[in-house]
Amino acid sequence: METGKIRIDMGFPKPSAEYSGLKAITEPMGLVYGPISSRRLGLSLGVNLLGDKKICSYDCSYCELGPTENRMNELKQSEFFPTVAQIGESLRVKLREVTQESIALNNITISGNGEPTLHPEFDQCVDAILAARSDLVPEVPVVILTNGAHCDSRRVVQSLNLLNERIVKVDAGGDLVLKQFNRPLIRANVSKLTAGIRKLDNVIVQSLFVKGAYDNTKNEVLEEWMETIGIIKPKLVQIYTIARIPAESGIIKADEDTLYTIESRLKRKLQIDCAVYP
């Protein structure tokens, strides 16, 4: 696939005026938070491996956590992150509470304040989370939301494949959209990302569509996105749009009709299972 050759004018959004209030809305959340109910995940307990500050390898223009301020070369220092013991113990405490209150969880979701696979001891975090789950709620699956950008690491892939579900962000099918929309802070291109994601078992893809200053619902953008989805061959594609104030102004929700049209185009072209969350 030729990538980056199509010139897509996605605009140059400015920092959102509403943004000054965003931190108060999205400020996380502790190491374990919820349970939170959502259409995509049901009733879910969240595990945040990243502490109080957003840490990510992308700086997506629509990110509801606000701009990414970390530098990638700082992240090997583990003082930025909660310890494996803190994460495991916090989860155990919360799972005991949930069990005592007879709350029926649909899953435990590793997500939170950025990209979870950036924790320097991600593999040990996964082991601690799985051990707590097995001891206290063995029937509850553990799911992760990831940007999929670190699947060039064998350790990351091995740990991701120990979980019950892997939900991976794939908004861009071409390098230009990736650069303008997800704005990676690492060296990334679509073919490298795709090769990494293909190492994951039974992967679910989630793809976000917006209009306005950025518009990734345009025909040429959708064509390259569908081509990339066809290479990844996920078991399910979740199509959704923004729910809260984005990091930059001028970005608006994709309307319901557009999301359902994308779903039917994808199904027709690739015969892949799809779900829309307008």
Ligand code: SF4
């Ligand atoms: S990958 Fe997720 S957390 Fe990171 S910038 Fe994008 S939307 Fe935000």
